[in-house]
Amino acid sequence: xxxxxxxxxxxxxxxxxxxxxxxxxxxxxxxxxxxxxxxxxxxxxxxxxxxxxxxxxxxxxxxxxxxxxxxxxxxxxxxxxxxxxxxxxxxxxxxxxxxxxxxxxxxxxxxxxxxxxxxxxxxxxxxxxxxxxxxxxxxxxxxxxxxxxxxxxxxxxxxxxxxxxxxxxxxxxxxxxxxxxxxxxxxxxxxxxxxxxxxxxxxxxxxxxxxxxxxxxxxxxxxxxxxxxxxxxxxxxxxxxxxxxxxxxxxxxxxxxxxxxxxxxxxxxxxxxxxxxxxxxxxxxxxxxxxxxxxxxxxxxxxxxxxxxxxxxxxxxxxxxxxxxxxxxxxxxxxxxxxxxxxxxxxxxxxxxxxxxxx
Amino acid sequence: xxxxxxxxxxxxxxxxxxxxxxxxxxxxxxxxxxxxxxxxxxxxxxxxxxxxxxxxxxxxxxxxxxxxxxxxxxxxxxxxxxxxxxxxxxxxxxxxxxxxxxxxxxxxxxxxxxxxxxxxxxxxxxxxxxxxxxxxxxxxxxxxxxxxxxxxxxxxxxxxxxxxxxxxxxxxxxxxxxxxxxxxxxxxxxxxxxxxxxxxxxxxxxxxxxxxxxxxxxxxxxxxxxxxxxxxxxxxxxxxxxxxxxxxxxxxxxxxxxxxxxxxxxxx
Amino acid sequence: xxxxxxxxxxxxxxxxxxxxxxxxxxxxxxxxxxxxxxxxxxxxxxxxxxxxxxxxxxxxxxxxxxxxxxxxxxxxxxxxxxxxxxxxxxxxxxxxxxxxxxxxxxxxxxxxxxxxxxxxxxxxxxxxxxxxxxxxxxxxxxxxxxxxxxxxxxxxxxxxxxxxxxxxxxxxxxxxxxxxxxxxxxxxxxxxxxxxxxxxxxxxxxxxxxxxxxxxxxxxxxxxxxxxxxxxxxxxxxxxxxxxxxxxxxxxxxxxxxxxxxxxxxxxxxxxxxxxxxxxxxxxxxxx
Numbered sequence: 013x014x015x016x017x018x019x020x021x022x023x024x025x026x027x028x029x030x031x032x033x034x035x036x037x038x039x040x041x042x043x044x045x046x047x048x049x050x051x052x053x054x055x056x057x058x059x060x061x062x063x064x065x066x067x068x069x070x071x072x073x074x075x076x077x078x079x080x081x082x083x084x085x086x087x088x089x090x091x092x093x094x095x096x097x098x099x100x101x102x103x104x105x106x107x108x109x110x111x112x113x114x115x116x117x118x119x120x121x122x123x124x125x126x127x128x129x130x131x132x133x134x135x136x137x138x139x140x141x142x143x144x145x146x147x148x149x150x151x152x153x154x155x156x157x158x159x160x161x162x163x164x165x166x167x168x169x170x171x172x173x174x175x176x177x178x179x180x181x182x183x184x185x186x187x188x189x190x191x192x193x194x195x196x197x198x199x200x201x202x203x204x205x206x207x208x209x210x211x212x213x214x215x216x217x218x219x220x221x222x223x224x225x226x227x228x229x230x231x232x233x234x235x236x237x238x239x240x241x242x243x244x245x246x247x248x249x250x251x252x253x254x255x256x257x258x259x260x261x262x263x264x265x266x267x268x269x270x271x272x273x274x275x276x277x278x279x280x281x282x283x284x285x286x287x288x289x290x291x292x293x294x295x296x297x298x299x300x301x302x303x304x305x306x307x308x309x310x311x312x313x314x315x316x317x318x319x320x321x322x323x324x325x326x327x328x329x330x331x332x333x334x335x336x337x338x339x340x341x342x343x344x345x346x347x348x349x350x351x352x353x354x355x356x357x358x359x360x361x362x363x364x365x366x367x368x369x370x371x
Numbered sequence: 372x373x374x375x376x377x378x379x380x381x382x383x384x385x386x387x388x389x390x391x392x393x394x395x396x397x398x399x400x401x402x403x404x405x406x407x408x409x410x411x412x413x414x415x416x417x418x419x420x421x422x423x424x425x426x427x428x429x430x431x432x433x434x435x436x437x438x439x440x441x442x443x444x445x446x447x448x449x450x451x452x453x454x455x456x457x458x459x460x461x462x463x464x465x466x467x468x469x470x471x472x473x474x475x476x477x478x479x480x481x482x483x484x485x486x487x488x489x490x491x492x493x494x495x496x497x498x499x500x501x502x503x504x505x506x507x508x509x510x511x512x513x514x515x516x517x518x519x520x521x522x523x524x525x526x527x528x529x530x531x532x533x534x535x536x537x538x539x540x541x542x543x544x545x546x547x548x549x550x551x552x553x554x555x556x557x558x559x560x561x562x563x564x565x566x567x568x569x570x571x572x573x574x575x576x577x578x579x580x581x582x583x584x585x586x587x588x589x590x591x592x593x594x595x596x597x598x599x600x601x602x603x604x605x606x607x608x609x610x611x612x613x614x615x616x617x618x619x620x621x622x623x624x625x626x627x628x629x630x631x632x633x634x635x636x637x638x639x
Numbered sequence: 640x641x642x643x644x645x646x647x648x649x650x651x652x653x654x655x656x657x658x659x660x661x662x663x664x665x666x667x668x669x670x671x672x673x674x675x676x677x678x679x680x681x682x683x684x685x686x687x688x689x690x691x692x693x694x695x696x697x698x699x700x701x702x703x704x705x706x707x708x709x710x711x712x713x714x715x716x717x718x719x720x721x722x723x724x725x726x727x728x729x730x731x732x733x734x735x736x737x738x739x740x741x742x743x744x745x746x747x748x749x750x751x752x753x754x755x756x757x758x759x760x761x762x763x764x765x766x767x768x769x770x771x772x773x774x775x776x777x778x779x780x781x782x783x784x785x786x787x788x789x790x791x792x793x794x795x796x797x798x799x800x801x802x803x804x805x806x807x808x809x810x811x812x813x814x815x816x817x818x819x820x821x822x823x824x825x826x827x828x829x830x831x832x833x834x835x836x837x838x839x840x841x842x843x844x845x846x847x848x849x850x851x852x853x854x855x856x857x858x859x860x861x862x863x864x865x866x867x868x869x870x871x872x873x874x875x876x877x878x879x880x881x882x883x884x885x886x887x888x889x890x891x892x893x894x895x896x897x898x899x900x901x902x903x904x905x906x907x908x909x910x911x912x913x914x915x916x917x918x919x920x921x922x923x924x925x926x927x
Contacts, residue, residue, distance in 0.1 A: 142732065276736075341730065434725075435725025461816050467816050486799075487818050
């Protein structure tokens with residue numbers, strides 16, 4: 013970094029750093045230390061929430077790479093997660109596959125499915141692609157439902173999975189899961205950050221902004237679109253597989269279209285085309301129902317709405333999607349950027365001139 | 372420079388108009404234009420000189436378009452129309468024949484022509500078919516398959532159906548054979564004479580436009596660099612050189628040309 | 640014969656659903672993912688209005704429901720979709736998904752997910768030799784469908800507003816420059832679409848019980864619209880009939896459980912073979 017201004021960049025390497033500002037490195041290190049320390053004083057409930065959040069982060073980063081960076085709208089994310097979960101269930105139950113084998117295998121199969129689902133993307137854009145992935149979602153879920161009905165213990169009970177073992181360490185309980193999921197989540201975020209600042213990420217952004225122009229500057233659109241689907245599906249399958257181990261049971265009912273929409277909501281709320289945004293969005297959307305529940309608990313007893321609170325939790329997802337799209341389409345990360353920019357520029361705030369001043 | 376004779380009440384009075392696209396790209400900076408009742412006025416200029424943007428600003432922008440009038444006034448018939456929705460402006464009597472996509476290509480010729488037909492407007496429809504008999508022959512054809520000239524005729528006919536007080540015509544000659552351009556220009560002149568309809572015609576084909584107009588503006592780089600009666604413009608040395616082609620018939624020395632180029636830049 | 644009648648009745652319902660999707664798509668290039676939800680909420684509204692109306696008067700109920708659903712559509716347009724004009728269609732589609740979630744939740748909150756039916760008339764008009772029955776609802780469905788489509792074709796083909804609607808759908812800016820209030824046209828589109836959805840929902844609810852899960856009929860409607868072509872009203876009829884035929888034939892000849900899979904199976908086939916639909920225009924693929 014050049015002496016003088018911390019914001020002056022003199023080489024591409026400097027602009028390309030993951031955390032270009034020194035303060036960011038400090039903040040991130042502090043946050044990591046804090047996250048590592050949480051299990052020593054956090055309650056079991058908190059750990060459970062954080063574990064759910066880490067799973068959501070993995071899935072949201074995957075979806076953001078596909079939809080936010082490459083611009084391919086996918087309503088099939090829940091089915092990728094279902095694939096991951098079911099492959100894990102089948103491998104552990106039928107072949108007694110160990111953890112370290114089942115998880116990568118799920119990712120690979122998820123990636124293969126992502127490749128197939130991504131094939132229509134070569135022909136369609138935008139809404140038509142979304143509709144195709146919607147149809148793919150229902151097709152995959154239909155196949156899995158049939159499988160579960162035939163080979164599960166019963167049609168609705170799902171398939172149970174034993175707690176995973178690495179070496180002699182059995183991963184069980186909130187605390188051990190916390191470290192496993194934290195590690196995977198951080199690794200996924202780093203993977204996403206690195207991908208987004210490499211030539212792959214730049215190619216995706218180019219395809220998102222204008223696929224024809226991208227092709228004309230020598231980007232193999234076919235290859236990179238498929239790569240986006242494969243990467244995204246692999247990460248979704250990873251989230252699905254870990255989620256299956258985490259909850260100990262796999263049911264197809266968990267992987268509805270609503271789940272796919274929830275993940276889309278995460279990246280919309282957090283910020284499309286931003287890895288940090290996916291993290292923020294995943295945290296926000298995972299905690300939203302709990303916040304609403306707490307909000308209701310604080311109301312006087314006769315105001316509580318009983319069973320309707322479930323409906324309101326559902327409605328909240330829709331309301332949040334609409335509010336963000338209408339009023340903050342770039343998501344939470346844009347709010348953060350505005351705040352950061354305010355402090356970076358302080359006290360020299362940018363102000364639009366009035367017509368009288370411009371004369 | 373010739374100054375326009377002072378007017379008490381122009382039909383359209385644009386002053387110091389400034390239009391900005393996407394909050395950053397200023398396409399028009401300080402254009403002032405006047406159109407008197409019953410006049411044909413023309414704006415000429417090269418690509419990107421701001422002619423189309425000026426017309427678009429007069430006829431109004433949709434909220435969905437990322438463009439704004441940041442400064443200046445547009446007064447039509449004594450009322451300001453800045454920031455008015457296009458459909459309200461066209462109801463007031465300013466009707467634009469755009470450069471591209473000037474008609475509904477999936478509708479038939481008749482449907483286009485009858486787009487805002489009312490009982491009172493049947494007379495106008497008959498008049499339009501009188502001006503452009505070719506449209507009557509093609510009534511049931513889909514408008515997208517018309518030839519360029521016929522499209523232009525239909526577009527003008529459609530615009531007339533809106534009962535305009537001021538007709539804005541953008542780049543009439545685009546993609547048309549010179550003979551067709553001339554034919555339509557002549558019809559426009561007839562319409563102007565018959566109905567007393569004021570027109571503001573934007574053209575790259577300066578000769579054709581100045582042929583029918585009574586007053587002209589030359590735009591460059593988003594500014595008016597020259598204005599005057601059409602006859603004066605036609606005789607002007609620079610206009611001949613830059614817009615009418617050839618000039619005196621002999622090319623000048625490189626040195627002189629350089630000077631002109633510098634002069635133009637100074638204006639623009 | 641009996642099968643044919645069943646197909647036509649179900650096909651009419653699907654065609655009405657598809658028509659609503661087509662009208663909104665044509666007008667604003669927005670694929671409405673909330674259509675099934677709007678339909679079922681419309682049916683629930685009908686149910687509630689029928690209870691409230693004095694003497695359970697059917698014509699009054701129909702009128703009130705129609706007005707309410709048109710108002711729903713206009714509200715959705717002015718409150719949400721209007722500010723999205725000019726934005727990528729993905730954003731508008733996501734907003735309709737948000738609307739879908741809210742309406743589905745409304746069924747839970749307002750109607751407590753109650754499983755209800757709508758009574759339009761269950762009189763048996765005719766009993767087939769095989770024992771199947773033709774009921775008044777079947778007849779009403781077909782008549783309503785024919786009336787709706789006749790009205791739509793008449794409107795689009797022969798009225799000034801219909802011409803202006805088609806013009807605004809093709810080129811909103813030019814329509815606006817030709818004295819047409821595009822906002823009004825789009826609000827009208829949404830009003831008509833939600834009306835059609837409610838109509839389909841009520842007809843659906845008069846044959847089977849309503850629940851939040853019924854909103855899945857939106858998928859059948861979307862499939863029907865895509866089969867026919869998202870920008871073709873004619874296609875909506877054909878698409879509805881084809882989807883209904885495929886559903887019935889699968890249920891009768893192969894396996895009733897498989898019939899659930901029919902809409903998205905057709906969807907996949909259509910997307911592979913002719914994504915712009917039977918009557919649609921291929922250029923649409925690049926417009927959204």
